[in-house]
Amino acid sequence: MASEVRPIREVIRPQLVIEGAGVRLLRSFAPQRSNPYDPFLLFDHFAFNDPREGPLRGFPTHPHRGIETVTYMLEGSVRHRDSLGNLGVIGPGDVQWMTSGRGILHEEMPTRGPAGRVLGFQLWVNLPAALKMSPPRYQEVAAARIPQVEVAGVRLRVVAGEVAGVRGPVREIAAQPLYLEVAVPPGGALEWATDPTHTLLAYLFEGEGTLEDGATGRGVTLAAPVMVVYGAGERLRWRSAAGMRAMLIGGRPFGEPIYPYGPFVMTTREEIEQALRDLREGRFVQGEVEGGLRAP
Template sequence: MDIIEPVYVREGAGVLLRRSIATSRLNYLDPFLLFDHFGSDDPRDYLAGFPLHPHRGIETVTYMLGGKINHKDSLGNQGTIGKRDVQWMTSGSGIMHEEMPQKPKRGKMEGFQLWVNLPARLKMTDPRYQEVKADDIPEVKVNGARVKVIAGEYQGVKGPVKEIYADPEYLDVFLSSGGEFKQFITPGHNAFIYLYEGSGLVSGAEVSSTCLLVLGDGDYLEVNGKEDMRFLLVSGKPLNEPIARHGPFVMNTREEIREALEDLRKGTFVK
């Protein structure tokens, strides 16, 4: 098990983030291209948001812990992602969108964004959204754990996000002090835990927030709460394909990146 300490970066128009994947320490955990934890008590850290920008060749997953983000895109979609809501966006052949955080009346704006790679045969697929409200995410309670099942399955309960190529598992776990959480990692899948509150034992190793833990292939995961703790468990099927990156574009070759930039220049990016 490898422990990754997040690094602070600023993205968009100046949003302060803690980044764990897409850093010099962990560039890529196939199929996961990026993992960010955003949130602050200071609105100056996030209100500038993410003005209109493009994506191609990837999926972006936004999961909110608190506050709201208003979004709209080049296809005419618009809406608001609120507390415990999830947006799973497949950019496919190309989309222009913006995400603008809103100052909450109380508490702080906080959440996560994950980028998931698409296989070569789906990189130019039609863009689409799966937007899931908090009330539609099932919760399983067992052995001092409360597990929100966003994607994949836990204790026979399946999450509402479906038809994703990477066959992902995405769980948000609250574990009380003295509680226990157990789960098998699908053999062949890459997986990580992101501990964002508290401390405990993860497969026998003592860890405390905030950190990302890269798990081994086919691990049997056991987490014991030393104190109340909260973490995400994310896993997915690796693509084992070459990647070419340029900002919000992730393709398989540099030529495809050049095509994306040329499409953007000519105004033919959105198909």
């Protein structure tokens, strides 16, 4: 039987990587065939904070198949354009939840906010094998549409899932995700009942907190930035003397094999080879809307 308080299975210190057109990212994990964080595949913390880095670089046109990409903004903005004809800008507090399905091309180009910074996160969520070739879908949710709930003084923004009877605006996702921004005030504490069937991750991006480890019954004090991977259990307990902010991410594992290759995550090597052929032969994107990006 799962312990009442979830044990801390792993603590990950994110590593600097370079992606896109020279974008510097802090990466907690990336797709692996062993699929240790099922249904989650990748988590990046992107930050452009120093004007000496030069002109902003982003992510020019690139493909995805077999996954969902989730972009959550804290500061600055990102302009999105894709092969479905979607064109828009997501700013502070906004979220973009894109289901690539059988194939989508898109680009993401950042702009600094008034303080000269761009801050945010990108999460990749797997699709089950039965949905990997489904039609692509795009959900863009403005900050004003994301509800906020307060629990014992702790503020939670609910992007997906349900808190105290309040449901987030992102719905109909196969992984049945929980996606929250959590702000614990100085001296605050959070005790949270979790779905014991879900994979659960917490990414501390500001401040410091003490997270109870159900395996030992002791608190583990961690400073941002850090990713915490929980084991099976029913609850979590946090407290923070100085205050902290974190993303809390949960989802139903699919328990299926995966075969990742760059921006594609499929079930077999043969499906990856088919994706590359489709891209090369101009069959990757179907039913483009006028104004959208075109397959090469």
